Amino acid sequence: MSAPTRTPAGAPSAVGGPGGRIGDDARRPDGVLKVRGEFAYGSDLWMDDMLWGVTLRSPHPYARIRSIDVGPALAVPGVHAVLTSDDVPGEKVYGLELADQPVLAFDVVRYQGEPVALVAADHPDTARRAAARIVVDYDVWEPVTDARVALGHPTWNQVHDSPAEVTELSRESADLHPHGNLVRHLKVRRGAPAPTADVVVVGEYEVGMQDQAFLGPESGLAVPGEDGGVDLYVATQWLHVDQRQICAALALPPERVRLTLAGVGGAFGGREDLSMHVHACLLALHTGKPVKMSYNREESFFGHVHRHPATMRYEHGATRDGDLVYVKAEIYFDGGAYASSTPAVVGNGGTMGIGPYVVPNVHVDCYGAYTNNPPCGAMRGFGSVQTAFAYEAQMDALAAELGMDPVELRCRNAMEQGSTTPTGQVVDSPAPVVELLRRLEAMPMPPAVPTGDDVDLRDMPGGVSNTTHGEGVRRGVGYAVAYKNVAFSEGFDDYSTARVRLEVVGGEAVATVHTAAAEVGQGLVTVEQQIARTELGVEQVVVHPKDTAVGSAGSTSASRQTYVTGGAVKAACEAVRGQVLELAQRGVGRPVADLRLDGGKVVSDVEGIALPLADVLGEEVVEETVEWRHRPTESIDPETGQGFAHVQYAFSAHRAVVDVDVELGLVKVVEMACTQDVGKAINPQAVIGQIQGGTAQGLGLAVMEEILVRDGRVQNPSFTDYLIPTVLDMPPMRVEILEYADPHAPYGLRGVGEAPNISSGPAVLAAIRQATGLPLTRVPVRPEHVTGT
Amino acid sequence: MQFLQPATWAEALEAKAAHRDAVPIAGGTDVMVGINFGRLRPALLLDLTRVADLRQWDTDDGAVRLGAGVPYARVITELGDRLPGLAMAARTIGSPQIRNRGTVGGNLATASPAGDAHPALLAAGAEVEVASVRGTRTIPVTEFYRGVKRSALADDELIAAVRITPPSGPQQYSKIGTRNAMVIAVAAFGLALHPARRAVGTGIGSAAPTPRRAPAAEEFLAGELDGLWDSRAELPAATAARFGELVAAAAAPIDDVRGTARYRVHALSVMARRALTWAWLDYRKGDPTCA
Numbered sequence A: 001m002s003a004p005t006r007t008p009a010g011a012p013s014a015v016g017g018p019g020g021r022i023g024d025d026a027r028r029p030d031g032v033l034k035v036r037g038e039f040a041y042g043s044d045l046w047m048d049d050m051l052w053g054v055t056l057r058s059p060h061p062y063a064r065i066r067s068i069d070v071g072p073a074l075a076v077p078g079v080h081a082v083l084t085s086d087d088v089p090g091e092k093v094y095g096l097e098l099a100d101q102p103v104l105a106f107d108v109v110r111y112q113g114e115p116v117a118l119v120a121a122d123h124p125d126t127a128r129r130a131a132a133r134i135v136v137d138y139d140v141w142e143p144v145t146d147a148r149v150a151l152g153h154p155t156w157n158q159v160h161d162s163p164a165e166v167t168e169l170s171r172e173s174a175d176l177h178p179h180g181n182l183v184r185h186l187k188v189r190r191g192a193p194a195p196t197a198d199v200v201v202v203g204e205y206e207v208g209m210q211d212q213a214f215l216g217p218e219s220g221l222a223v224p225g226e227d228g229g230v231d232l233y234v235a236t237q238w239l240h241v242d243q244r245q246i247c248a249a250l251a252l253p254p255e256r257v258r259l260t261l262a263g264v265g266g267a268f269g270g271r272e273d274l275s276m277h278v279h280a281c282l283l284a285l286h287t288g289k290p291v292k293m294s295y296n297r298e299e300s301f302f303g304h305v306h307r308h309p310a311t312m313r314y315e316h317g318a319t320r321d322g323d324l325v326y327v328k329a330e331i332y333f334d335g336g337a338y339a340s341s342t343p344a345v346v347g348n349g350g351t352m353g354i355g356p357y358v359v360p361n362v363h364v365d366c367y368g369a370y371t372n373n374p375p376c377g378a379m380r381g382f383g384s385v386q387t388a389f390a391y392e393a394q395m396d397a398l399a400a401e402l403g404m405d406p407v408e409l410r411c412r413n414a415m416e417q418g419s420t421t422p423t424g425q426v427v428d429s430p431a432p433v434v435e436l437l438r439r440l441e442a443m444p445m446p447p448a449v450p451t452g453d454d455v456d457l458r459d460m461p462g463g464v465s466n467t468t469h470g471e472g473v474r475r476g477v478g479y480a481v482a483y484k485n486v487a488f489s490e491g492f493d494d495y496s497t498a499r500v501r502l503e504v505v506g507g508e509a510v511a512t513v514h515t516a517a518a519e520v521g522q523g524l525v526t527v528e529q530q531i532a533r534t535e536l537g538v539e540q541v542v543v544h545p546k547d548t549a550v551g552s553a554g555s556t557s558a559s560r561q562t563y564v565t566g567g568a569v570k571a572a573c574e575a576v577r578g579q580v581l582e583l584a585q586r587g588v589g590r591p592v593a594d595l596r597l598d599g600g601k602v603v604s605d606v607e608g609i610a611l612p613l614a615d616v617l618g619e620e621v622v623e624e625t626v627e628w629r630h631r632p633t634e635s636i637d638p639e640t641g642q643g644f645a646h647v648q649y650a651f652s653a654h655r656a657v658v659d660v661d662v663e664l665g666l667v668k669v670v671e672m673a674c675t676q677d678v679g680k681a682i683n684p685q686a687v688i689g690q691i692q693g694g695t696a697q698g699l700g701l702a703v704m705e706e707i708l709v710r711d712g713r714v715q716n717p718s719f720t721d722y723l724i725p726t727v728l729d730m731p732p733m734r735v736e737i738l739e740y741a742d743p744h745a746p747y748g749l750r751g752v753g754e755a756p757n758i759s760s761g762p763a764v765l766a767a768i769r770q771a772t773g774l775p776l777t778r779v780p781v782r783p784e785h786v787t788g789t
Numbered sequence B: 001m002q003f004l005q006p007a008t009w010a011e012a013l014e015a016k017a018a019h020r021d022a023v024p025i026a027g028g029t030d031v032m033v034g035i036n037f038g039r040l041r042p043a044l045l046l047d048l049t050r051v052a053d054l055r056q057w058d059t060d061d062g063a064v065r066l067g068a069g070v071p072y073a074r075v076i077t078e079l080g081d082r083l084p085g086l087a088m089a090a091r092t093i094g095s096p097q098i099r100n101r102g103t104v105g106g107n108l109a110t111a112s113p114a115g116d117a118h119p120a121l122l123a124a125g126a127e128v129e130v131a132s133v134r135g136t137r138t139i140p141v142t143e144f145y146r147g148v149k150r151s152a153l154a155d156d157e158l159i160a161a162v163r164i165t166p167p168s169g170p171q172q173y174s175k176i177g178t179r180n181a182m183v184i185a186v187a188a189f190g191l192a193l194h195p196a197r198r199a200v201g202t203g204i205g206s207a208a209p210t211p212r213r214a215p216a217a218e219e220f221l222a223g224e225l226d227g228l229w230d231s232r233a234e235l236p237a238a239t240a241a242r243f244g245e246l247v248a249a250a251a252a253p254i255d256d257v258r259g260t261a262r263y264r265v266h267a268l269s270v271m272a273r274r275a276l277t278w279a280w281l282d283y284r285k286g287d288p289t290c291a
């Protein structure tokens, strides 16, 4: 049986019109505004009497603060407040999982760019000039900049025959935090402790620090309330976890810290941690005036966490026939100065670190460490992106060693429904890994591009920079497949809250959906409308502004909102529908069989009834609030890593075709093809958007995106030198969407956003390796890695 | 911040003489980045976009006189045939938006070693026409660059135009960036063959403190081509390779975030070899302009 698939061709269809139900290409309610440049983002927030807040940040990656003198800043005319850690009334540290990050630094700064003081003034320039006058006396320490050194672990010597070395840390830098430099060590132990195999492949891999590179910088406006509280309008990812941390820092109860989502210009995980949230609130409460904070591009690079850089050592053992016998992996994530979501990133990296394959013997050690590098936390693909580069390179290396086709080797060992993962979890919904790969293989190959006199430079590596007309260009093809958990794992109480109201407005039944789920550009607002239209049979669905007046929706991350908040909206709609059908039967005066809501009517085909919904409702306002949870997961065993850790997996595969100028080391990705199982495409156009965007972000990491950090200092905090793919770097795509329903999920859907971000980069790397014949164990690949210069 | 908007060239020069610390602004694609990043806090901005003279080009005694304020987009569409090397360089610059705003004058005044106009101007043997209330002078472009982001411009002077003699032979421009568009050069190379003068022009970008020529490579190639200009015979591969090596030898690059010094040297040798191969092929076809 083959799954229903969709192969979108050419321009997106215009299905949906004003409405659109589940499965339609419904139009985004915010689409027209965004295309016209009229959508208000967080940086557009404005009140006439507002002040501007700015942050003074540490220039040093590691130093003790001897003293801070704010006097010179306070003396600047136009300045209303200058605050330091002493002015934080509540908890002085915060954090998503561990509270270890100072709201404002005290005693010690642990990374370059750490906030030290705040200024509010009547003009942003005044505030910046004043901040520059704050005198901070630092005792500068030597930074710890390597995760393994921070943990006191030896350098690797398995590949290179050099002796293992442990670097001694200087006294003051030995421990960054009182509990040491280890954030988490995850162990997976499955099968034999010391397995052997016919064929063994060992590799060491390194992934650089990627940035979310969202276009809308961190921005918000804090307005002091008459009750001594504060209203914060902020571009963020998870209103309630922000609220919890802000309340702690301000020592205020939740009812006095009210958050409303401002327009978000992209997130990708980078807004899961606090940035200017507490700072703006502190300044607003101190000055009694609204305070706006909006980072510029450079500050944004210091103002949010990045993707963890990783160093990884893998050993794969297989039989001569190509059956995987064992995988051993050591994975180090550099978490930077504060924990952020490092524990959960380690969780993903460790539990899914060998890829969607069945392996009887698995031995994984996955570490997250503190260093004085920039803090790292959530980013799309969350711990799975890094490991996929390693395990897929290993699969290719193993295939080469066995003289096997790389796709054959993958299919031979692929996970399927009923397989057991390395954490002992049985995969209890479709896992079409083989089909994803086979469909990719069956797709036609892009033609060779014309060279010489007929060359179109835009098709060449280097583009219009005119570096080749075909000289030195070799083609390569690479495949990769990946899987990732959807939603929060390891026993986290992962839920969302939805409030749905149905009432008659202007003679028509209108539904209002109220959730706190952050719309960060992914299109959840569209999905919420589609679900309400489908479940309530109405055309008009208002999406209430996202705020904390309703319960938590959880984070817009982990590919989870369509699943979890979608599930909550569906459940709330069902509760509303139940009441409406009740009303209808009361109106009819007897129970009616087969009642449903459709096309603005209460319908029973069996009884031939079709009552206008507006008549049934009359003056009634039907409202239901539902807290909805997915199946519970459980924490894993600390010694063996065994347990039902993940509620759902998403699967995707990519085929990359690249042309590489092997003499200059320049890469042109010719085509990206992707197959992905989405369970049910709630909004096919949005699904394609996620696949294209995820693919581009993975490609970016493969060939260009890296925050370069030297001695704890960021070298390229700008879009001049932090490069993200342009239209000449991101090729056209072929996409096939599979829809194998997950019986445990609403509508059978699977989270979509992250999987394509994970399989895309490794496919590009595989293709570049094939074109160049080089091992290429570090991403992003730079021209000098290819040319050897 | 004060803002002056002279309507004529004479007013602009007077304004610059009166306010030597005034920062001229043309397309603003360098100036505004500096201001936005807080690196530049000009007390006075001198907007040159209303000075019509700067936004024109004409031909004068066979040479093209390109107003300092002509944006790249117009260099490409209006001068692609007359100034092929500069037009090729212009095509590599930024994005369509940047090419609509950015100017050769701005690129010269910024004098970044990575500026893309420079290698093309060096190879073509261009001259920079600068002016002040004191008068006008012409500076050979080779003498214009004085250090990293420093030029020969005096503090009361403005750039009026660049003068370039249209080539008698093919020109090429190549640039390495780590993405396929909108990227600052990791290394760049401009080449001009001057059959009428039996000479070769080169320009190297992003591989020394200033843009510079590769004189030894020029001399070597001119010598090798001595017998070939008339016969238009095939160029020995070894000649192209040697030319590449000599171009690379003229560079003095550093390691930075965009690339290593070793890579820059290597890339220059490859770019120069390929550029010469393409230019010579064009020359053999009798096509003075190319690509």
Ligand SMILES: Cc1cc2nc3c(=O)[nH]c(=O)nc-3n(C[C@H](O)[C@H](O)[C@H](O)COP(=O)(O)OP(=O)(O)OC[C@H]3O[C@@H](n4cnc5c(N)ncnc54)[C@H](O)[C@@H]3O)c2cc1C
Pocket (backbone or CB within 6 Å): B023, B024, B025, B026, B027, B028, B029, B030, B031, B032, B033, B048, B068, B069, B092, B093, B094, B095, B098, B101, B102, B103, B104, B105, B106, B107, B108, B109, B110, B114, B115, B116, B117, B157, B158, B159, B160, B182, B183, B184, B185
């Ligand atoms: C996104 C982006 C991409 C870019 N990509 C490239 C690229 O690929 N290659 C490249 O070379 N550059 C690039 N640049 C830099 C910039 O576009 C170029 O240097 C451009 O040529 C500057 O011209 P402008 O007219 O915008 O200069 P402005 O910013 O207006 O001025 C630049 C400098 O020149 C001075 N100036 C301007 N006109 C005169 C004059 N007539 N007389 C005296 N001084 C004058 C100004 O005071 C200032 O110091 C890029 C910039 C951006 C923002």
